[in-house]
Amino acid sequence: MYTKKELDEQFPTETFCALPWMHLSTRPNGHMRVCCTANASGVAVNAESTNKTKSDAGILKRDDGKPANLATTGLLESWNNEYMKGVRRQMLAGEKPASCIKCFKEEEAGHRSKRQWETRKWIQDAGGIDEIIRGTQEDGTVDPRIRYIDLRLGSKCQLACVMCSPHDSSGWVKEHKQIHPHLVNPKLKQTMQWEKETGKLAWTGGSYNWHKKSPTFWDELYSQLPHLRQLYWAGGESLIMDEHYTLLEKIIEDGLAKDIELRYNSNGLEWREDLFDLWKEFRNVIFHFSIDDIEQRNHFIRYPSPWPEVVEQIKKLDNYPHGNLELTTAWTCIALNIYYLPEFIKWKVQEGFKLLNRWPSGAGLFSCHLAYWPPQLNVKVLPEWFKKDVRQKCEDELFPWLEKNWKDCTGVTERQVSYDTWRQSEYGIPRMQGLLNFMDADDWSTRLPETAEWCYTVADKRFIDFNETFPDYDWLEWYK
Known part of the structure; x- marks a missing residue:
């Protein structure tokens, strides 16, 4: 096992990421991407962006400039x-590919990026950087040995989350x-257009x-x-797609x-x-x-998920019996929930979960x-005065509360973690x-009129009182 320092020392350049050598x-x-966050890079640097799909940052391109789409382009054909x-x-030369700007922006803010944690993980799993980049030719060609694939089989989903x-x-x-x-807002209207209705989906195949x-x-x-x-x-x-279960069964059948x-x-x-019987067969x-x-x-953000059912399902997973499950939250940081981060963290700690983000996760x-x-x-859309309130609430309320209750964090006492180790974890405070x-x-903040129109329009359509649900955001009405 490499230490964190030893892993970081193996990065060939400061801009290197392991994923283009092993992942699609x-x-x-059906569009193929360098990684799951790459196509957000066109948004990461542009506060005025209104069309993520138009920039196609991070989307693999064919020689004719169109996106490499699995409906029309082979998986292995796109690999090289x-x-x-x-x-x-570019990565081996120490340059920053346009598709990767999102990670570098996060790193500048002190947030651990996907580039960093994925590369450390895969250097560790592969037994060293040489195993990942071996055989790379001068033009960037590598043999197709896909170790990691992010598979999204269509858009079938039973929810309509506010940011989706x-x-x-x-x-x-x-x-x-x-x-x-x-x-009404023209920028919002363009932002929220659907590629199927604009004709772009058909154009790309x-x-x-x-x-x-x-x-x-x-x-x-x-x-x-x-x-x-x-x-x-x-x-x-x-989990509601038949193909998901078919592929798991195929992998099990093949040993x-x-x-x-x-x-x-x-x-x-x-x-x-x-599902649990299938899972127990995997590493x-x-x-x-x-x-x-x-x-x-949460009901508003991840509409229409009923809160009692959400908690019930988490607890089913938290009681998974086969010992090979790492369970975590996937908390999406958006303008509507960052103010309530203290409430969420306190809820999570006080629920007494056994597996959910068990140390060191x-x-x-x-x-x-x-x-x-x-x-x-x-x-970033929040006004400066409210950002100060968010920070003050975390620094004056949440962080001191965690300092006092750190032993209640999942797995900390069980695994005899010291205070210094807990406090220094890059995944915590x-x-x-x-x-x-x-x-x-x-x-x-120039986009706040769009925020207001979107939130109140969605809330009204769903017969939800936005100000009652988010009382600390009632100032958004000023921007309607």
Whole structure:
């Protein structure tokens, strides 16, 4: 096992990331990406961006400039296309690919980026950096040995989260058709347009049924299973997709499950009754449970998830009996919930979970990620005076409370963690400080009229009193 310092010393350059050598990520529409956060990089540096899909940052391109889409392009055909080779060359030269700006922006704010933690993980798992980059040719070509794939088989999902859209959730389709035509703010209207309605989806050859249309995908994926070490499931909602279970059964049947780690981002609201029996066959399972607040605020953000059912499902997972599950939160940091972070953390600690972010995961607290899109819900949109309130609430209320109750963090007492070790964990208070620093790094408050229109429009459509649900945000009415 390498230490953190030894892992960092193995990075060939300061901009290196292991993923382009071993990983491909899919979008629900079939587009292939460098990784799951790459296509947010076009948004990360531009407060005025209104169209994430137009920039196509991080999306693999064919030679004709169109996105490499699995409905029309082979999985392995894209592995060494000019786009992927170019990203590898840039990283080995110490340059920052445009598709990776999101990670570098997070690192500047003191937040541990996907580039950093993924590269450390895979150097550790591979037994050293040489095993990852060996055989890389001068032009960036590497043999196709896909160790890690992010698989998104369409947009089927039963939720319509406030920061989501029909791009990623079929649960949004009906309401989008009802809401979008009546949006007034032109920037908001453009931001929230749907690629299927603009014609772009058809132009790119994409489809939310790409996995059913592709003549080669499944054969090519099956050919890579002996190399596979992590299978990541996310968006729409994999646990309600038949293909998810079929692939797990295929891996088990082929005798490969003990070498493969399953990873999920999931709302966790429903699954097939034999799921745990399938999971126990795999090396291990990492389950990131999507939960962004408590009670009615979570219901609004992850609509229409009922809070009692959310808690019940988490507790089912928390009592998983087979010993190979790492359970974490997937708390999405947006403008609407960062003020209530203290309430969420206190709830999590006081619930007495056994597995949920058990030390060292999230320092026994929580796991989180930043939402860049849609921009009207990015934490940077908050006005300066409210950002100060958010920071003060964390520094004066949450952090002292944690200092007092640190032993109650999941697994800390059980694993005899010292105070100094807990306090210095980069996943605990330092990570929350990174969220605050990211919030303060840029001023996007010119977009607050979009925030107000979106939040109140969605709330009204769903017969929810926004000010009652988010009483500390009633000032948003000023921007309507």
